[in-house]
Amino acid sequence: MRFTDTLKLALTSLKRSKVRTFLTSFAVFIGVFVIIFLVSLSYGAQNILISQITEQFDLKSIFVLKRGYLDLNLFGTTVQEDTKEAPRIIDKQAVKDIRRIDGVETVQPIAQIFQRKFEFKDKEFDERVVSSATGGGLDLMENDNLVTEVFAGRYTNLKDDEIVITEDLASAYEKPFEEYLGQIVILTDQGLAFGSEARPTAPKEYTIVGVVSNLRNFLYLTNLNSALEDIAKRNAYSSADEYIETAGYQSLYVKASEEQMVRKISDEIKDLGFDATTLEDVLVIFNTFFNIVPIIFTIIGAIAIFVASIGIINTMIMSVFERTKEIGVMKAVGARNINILTLFITEAGLIGFIGGLLAVIVSLLLMTGINSLLVNNILPTLGVEGIDQIFITPASLVIFTVLASTLVGIFAGLYPAFRASRLDPVNALRYE
């Protein structure tokens, strides 16, 4: 028997009981749909996050932290782990040591101030208040690659009373970037800074001198000295210097002269007793996470497909019962056991294939629709740009799922097909 003829006969049989075929395939459909939809979503999310990360940081960057602090600054939080020994603090000597490492171009301390109230002094300019704005103190330089775009004004050589705001904060007030320049803002401590002895400092006035692209989780930046003084004050130190020598800088930004040096520098910083995080490290963490997520989704879908396979087994056993006489006739006109086996396995495989194919078609249509709706209509109104797709479906995923669902069908068909092929023709012909 030719395989094309087997395929045709199998299709004719399936067409005979359309509803049953559809319902059985539908269970497969759900499993495959779940896999394609969720895995595509996770690939899309991975792509968006990774591209946003790589957009903001360049591969020459290394972030240095006191050992034991897990830097999750991308999420805007710093978590302290339990450590037995007191870790080395990032004092001025540490900065000197790191600066001496071969291949280090710049070392810049970063201060981070949480949750200050941000408002414009001129209420006619804008009376709205950002109640909890996290900012940073950082002496930015032209060549440090931290600022990727300048929308207005400048960001280097800030005086103690000068401030730069980021795109995110500026866009909250919806004004042309140029208009912010020269505005005076008031930052007020909310008293919620970390450390139990934190005490609110007096409101401080700054003049906006620049609007720049987003930088880590900071909404605004002052110079390092100004931020350190505030932090020292709110934590009850007499001066910024005392704070640095006792508590140390929160983190350092280290820039390597070349990308190839990053790994070596990061290792040497670790040898000095600090934690060093490179973009590569961050990407590794993200990629590990995003490698696991599709597997979890695939397992969920696989469970659904497994349940579907039980449905296929059931349908095929029913079908063998109903068609016992037909099987007898086929044997009477010369069909071998293997022909019957192949026919029923093909039918079961087709049920899986149809379910998988339908899921691919429906999910691709749906995802294309959602992609274009979000990218063209919804995201722009929310002010989100630079995202061209939410779902990413690799061709391998489509091929894999269709193949897998067909294979599941084939496996589910093995037992019923085996039973069909072993039917005794005499009994089968007598079967009513």
Place this chain on the structure above:
Amino acid sequence: MIEIKNLKKYYKLGGEIVKAVDDISFNIEDGEMLSIIGPSGSGKTTLMHILGGLDTPGDGDVIVDGENLRSFSGKKLAEYRNKKVGFVFQTFNLQPHLTALENVELPLIISGVNQKKRKEMASIALEKVGLKDRMNHKPNELSGGQRQRVSIARALVNSPKIILADEPTGNLDSKTGDMILDLLKSLNKQEGVTIIIVTHDEYVARSCDKIIQIQDGKIKKNGDSELIKE
């Protein structure tokens, strides 16, 4: 020639041994039209199944053209059913979802004949049984007589040596039954195909050249149809 030598087939049914075929020997010449007659349970259908390669001989030999069916593997037996014999059943046994033409094509599909050739062969077979104009109808759109003619065409299509018909007129009225018998007779005369009809109907049996009467698995009478009179 088909030689049946000391053929036995016993079944175990509810702890009791049923001697369906009990030491039967006879020969069937090529081109004969033969009927096997007997009451139900006499073993005639079992005999037919063994001759047709659907069932295996329990003991004894069935030699068709010098080849012993006993020695056949499952694969060879299937090929034998496909090429050497054609079955005609009382209940027609057509595949309900296939057209008349496709039903007739079935043995050819199984033997792997290409589509063009088998359509041609199947329509010739349907023409022989006078159903060329109905070949695209499904069985439920055909009358009983027409269905049986489709099943005869299916039995014919591979140009078999033997056609085995199990109560071919059993589900038909007498007029249609006569037409089917006439058709089988003319195929016997024109195509020279050996026809074996299994029946309990004496009228049907008498339309054949030879009759073998079976009772309790044994041959009761064997001879020309005119010679056997009750």
